[in-house]
Amino acid sequence: MRIAVLKELxxxxxxxxxxxxxxxKFIGLGAELAVEKGAGETASIADADYAAAGASxxxxxxxxxxxxxxxxxxxxxxAGLKGFADGAWLAAGLNPFGERARVxxxxxxxxxxLAMEFMPRITRAQSMDILSSQANLAGYKAVLMAANAYxxxxxxxxxxxxxxxxxxxxxxxxxxxxxxxxxxxRRLGAQVSATDVRAATKExxxxxxxxxxxxxxxxxxEGEGAxxxxxxxxxxxxxxxxxxxxxxxxxxxxxxxxxxxxxRPAPRLISxxxxxxxxxxxxxxxxxxxxxxNVEGSVSGEAKKIHGVTVIGASNIAALMPAxxxxxxxxxxxxxxxxxxxxxxxxxxxxxxxxxAVRLTQGGKVVNExxxx
Amino acid sequence: MRIAVLKELxxxxxxxxxxxxxxxKFIGLGAELAVEKGAGETASIADADYAAAGASxxxxxxxxxxxxxxxxxxxxxxAGLKGFADGAWLAAGLNPFGERARVxxxxxxxxxxLAMEFMPRITRAQSMDILSSQANLAGYKAVLMAANAYxxxxxxxxxxxxxxxxxxxxxxxxxxxxxxxxxxxRRLGAQVSATDVRAATKExxxxxxxxxxxxxxxxxxEGEGAxxxxxxxxxxxxxxxxxxxxxxxxxxxxxxxxxxxxxRPAPRLISxxxxxxxxxxxxxxxxxxxxxxNVEGSVSGEAKKIHGVTVIGASNIAALMPAxxxxxxxxxxxxxxxxxxxxxxxxxxxxxxxxxAVRLTQGGKVVNExxxx
Numbered sequence: 001m002r003i004a005v006l007k008e009l010x011x012x013x014x015x016x017x018x019x020x021x022x023x024x025k026f027i028g029l030g031a032e033l034a035v036e037k038g039a040g041e042t043a044s045i046a047d048a049d050y051a052a053a054g055a056s057x058x059x060x061x062x063x064x065x066x067x068x069x070x071x072x073x074x075x076x077x078x079a080g081l082k083g084f085a086d087g088a089w090l091a092a093g094l095n096p097f098g099e100r101a102r103v104x105x106x107x108x109x110x111x112x113x114l115a116m117e118f119m120p121r122i123t124r125a126q127s128m129d130i131l132s133s134q135a136n137l138a139g140y141k142a143v144l145m146a147a148n149a150y151x152x153x154x155x156x157x158x159x160x161x162x163x164x165x166x167x168x169x170x171x172x173x174x175x176x177x178x179x180x181x182x183x184x185x186r187r188l189g190a191q192v193s194a195t196d197v198r199a200a201t202k203e204x205x206x207x208x209x210x211x212x213x214x215x216x217x218x219x220x221x222e223g224e225g226a227x228x229x230x231x232x233x234x235x236x237x238x239x240x241x242x243x244x245x246x247x248x249x250x251x252x253x254x255x256x257x258x259x260x261x262x263x264r265p266a267p268r269l270i271s272x273x274x275x276x277x278x279x280x281x282x283x284x285x286x287x288x289x290x291x292x293x294n295v296e297g298s299v300s301g302e303a304k305k306i307h308g309v310t311v312i313g314a315s316n317i318a319a320l321m322p323a324x325x326x327x328x329x330x331x332x333x334x335x336x337x338x339x340x341x342x343x344x345x346x347x348x349x350x351x352x353x354x355x356x357a358v359r360l361t362q363g364g365k366v367v368n369e370x371x372x373x
Numbered sequence: 374m375r376i377a378v379l380k381e382l383x384x385x386x387x388x389x390x391x392x393x394x395x396x397x398k399f400i401g402l403g404a405e406l407a408v409e410k411g412a413g414e415t416a417s418i419a420d421a422d423y424a425a426a427g428a429s430x431x432x433x434x435x436x437x438x439x440x441x442x443x444x445x446x447x448x449x450x451x452a453g454l455k456g457f458a459d460g461a462w463l464a465a466g467l468n469p470f471g472e473r474a475r476v477x478x479x480x481x482x483x484x485x486x487l488a489m490e491f492m493p494r495i496t497r498a499q500s501m502d503i504l505s506s507q508a509n510l511a512g513y514k515a516v517l518m519a520a521n522a523y524x525x526x527x528x529x530x531x532x533x534x535x536x537x538x539x540x541x542x543x544x545x546x547x548x549x550x551x552x553x554x555x556x557x558x559r560r561l562g563a564q565v566s567a568t569d570v571r572a573a574t575k576e577x578x579x580x581x582x583x584x585x586x587x588x589x590x591x592x593x594x595e596g597e598g599a600x601x602x603x604x605x606x607x608x609x610x611x612x613x614x615x616x617x618x619x620x621x622x623x624x625x626x627x628x629x630x631x632x633x634x635x636x637r638p639a640p641r642l643i644s645x646x647x648x649x650x651x652x653x654x655x656x657x658x659x660x661x662x663x664x665x666x667n668v669e670g671s672v673s674g675e676a677k678k679i680h681g682v683t684v685i686g687a688s689n690i691a692a693l694m695p696a697x698x699x700x701x702x703x704x705x706x707x708x709x710x711x712x713x714x715x716x717x718x719x720x721x722x723x724x725x726x727x728x729x730a731v732r733l734t735q736g737g738k739v740v741n742e743x744x745x746x
Contacts, residue, residue, distance in 0.1 A: 014524075043524065044524060044652075044653045044654030044681065046653070126533035127533045127534055127535075129533065129534075132532070132533060132534075133532055133533070133534040136530065136532055137526060137530075137537075140526055140528075140530075144517065144520050144521050145521065147517050148517050148518065148521045150694070151387075151416065151417060151693075151694050151695050151696035151697065152694055152696045152697040153510060153513055153694065153697050155513075155557075155560065157509065157510075157513075157553075159505070159506055159509055159701060160499035160500045160502065160505060160506070161500055161502075161505075161506040161701040161704045161705050161708065162500075162700075162701065162704050164510075164697050164700070164701070180530075184528075184561075187528065187560050187561055187562060188557075188560055188561065189560060279417075280417045280419070281417030281696050308417065320524075321523070321524050321525055321526065322524050323524035323525045323654050324524065324525040324526050324537050327535075327537070328532060328534040328535065328537070331534040331535050332534050335534065
């Protein structure tokens with residue numbers, strides 16, 4: 001059982017899919033680990049650290065040779081994948097909806113591609129969930145990005161020259177990222193409010209000491225779809241929410257938007273007119289910028305001034321704190337593979353519930369229900 | 374009594390020396406206010422906001438014409454100063470030791486230059502102290518810069534994929550900036566320690582919930598000079614501190630250095646060898662980079678990787694949060710001038726204690742003891 005760990009080649013990707021900690025644990029299960037040279041460099045992990053943990057370190061061709069499982073953060077370019085064992089697994093964040101051509105290519109290569117972001121949101125899979133682990137840290141980082149771009153302080157400060165008032169921060173979308181954003185903005189001393197399309201989040205918002213901002217009077221806005229994700233909202237809700245936001249947002253200094261709908265463009269939460277209602281110098285971090293954006297005019301990977309408001313279109317936030325995000329992503333992969341490890345076979349054997357959820361390709365074909373529609 | 378507020382022209386300077394709030398207050402004292410066009414733009418204050426507060430807005434020549442008091446953040450280029458009233462005051466952060474040639478030029482122009490950073494550290498002048506007000510916010514911002522550059526999280530996080538441990542942060546130099554840095558790093562959830570050359574700071578460090586790291590065994594390290602500033606340290610102390618730092622720093626993820634000695638180069642607190650002892654991925658913010666740096670190799674205005682450690686040479690940190698720092702700087706100026714306002718004369722009249730401390734030039738000559746000394 002040979003496990004290959006690839007160096008990420010995508011622009012801006014700094015994470016790595018295994019750490020010395022998980023290398024040791026996989027070896028403890030009886031696997032042989034091969035790490036591509038320089039794979040951990042941007043996450044502050046030296047090749048020597050992998051070697052000390054018991055892995056061999058080599059070129060891409062060397063680590064892929066005879067590999068039974070290939071680990072990566074993002075789906076690697078199919079063109080560079082050669083020499084692995086028949087029916088090898090590729091476990092990574094494969095972005096199946098956005099990178100469908102790659103999925104087809106993995107099938108042709110004979111790979112069994114496992115999309116970690118298709119992990120079902122069930123209790124026993126929580127420790128394998130890359131979306132949660134990465135979103136958690138991304139929510140923290142989004143608030144730091146906002147605080148760093150903001151021309152004022154977050155906490156109230158009593159100084160000899162008078163008082164600096166606390167920033168007002170509004171978190172839109174209270175999933176894993178939103179909850180961590182609330183907690184971080186509170187830590188920094190901001191006055192925090194939050195909203196979501198799922199009424200169940202109201203308790204969570206309150207439990208973090210923030211103020212829930214909810215459209216209470218409009219029916220039919222409950223959206224909780226399969227797997228605990230928000231479903232797309234009704235037109236009626238959208239209108240009511242826009243109205244709520246219009247009055248609330250005009251008083252906010254900081255807004256963090258986190259609303260995503262898997263496989264679809266991100267919902268528009270803030271219009272240009274609403275931006276214009278905000279105070280000059282306010283800051284918005286659009287965590288959905290890569291999926292089309294929650295904020296009108298936001299551009300992934302850029303910070304723009306719109307009506308005097310700094311709109312930061314976040315792009316792969318998790319890659320901005322690669323040491324911690326790599327550690328958690330790597331643990332997700334280890335928790336996943338080790339949970340199904342068959343000692344007699346000396347390799348993991350997936351069950352139906354999780355295996356069918358994450359498996360995109362098998363036997364040369366695309367087999368996943370969500371891709372076959 | 375005409376007060377002119379200049380637009381800052383120095384590179385990277387975003388602050389402004391008056392806000393609509395202080396404009397109103399000066400007008401309340403009977404002054405006439407003239408604000409240079411665009412002066413508040415980078416601090417998110419529009420010309421219209423100044424006009425609404427009662428100021429006239431115009432070109433530099435227009436606002437200087439007949440001005441009795443000129444307000445600025447940094448000392449303006451003497452070449453552009455024309456048309457003001459005889460013996461007009463220039464109140465700003467004039468950097469008297471670093472910009473001595475300018476001070477001489479202000480004398481030749483017949484200006485009475487008042488260096489706000491020479492404000493004595495006495496109780497009644499606390500509300501006029503720009504060094505304190507700006508350092509306070511700079512200490513906050515330095516921690517945000519460190520947190521933003523750090524590849525891990527500051528707080529301990531318990532996640533389904535395991536625990537992320539809290540960052541270890543060390544603050545060197547516990548003046549106003551250092552105290553705020555300790556408070557902010559604690560807010561963000563780091564494990565914080567701190568040191569200083571003044572033993573009196575130990576209580577302050579403890580009161581903020583941080584761990585004091587002090588050389589206890591070396592005599593003669595007490596350095597508290599005139600005006601509450603640290604004096605230069607003895608060689609014996611330097612050696613002992615370097616030894617202490619060498620062992621403590623090797624375990625730190627984040628270091629914030631804040632040690633300044635007025636009119637002299639900043640003391641070296643961290644050597645290249647000590648940098649090499651730190652874990653790859655650690656972050657240092659050198660708040661003294663503009664004065665030569667507390668950290669070997671740090672460059673003002675740059676972030677460099679040295680032995681895998683990100684060393685951020687901070688440059689005019691206060692300008693990175695111009696809305697709040699401008700508000701406090703402006704209040705310092707108002708508190709200063711209003712405290713000495715003579716209603717009958719319709720202008721401020723300084724007393725000896727503060728007047729002699731801050732006055733650099735008068736009657737065409739440099740008159741300040743610290744510059745003549």
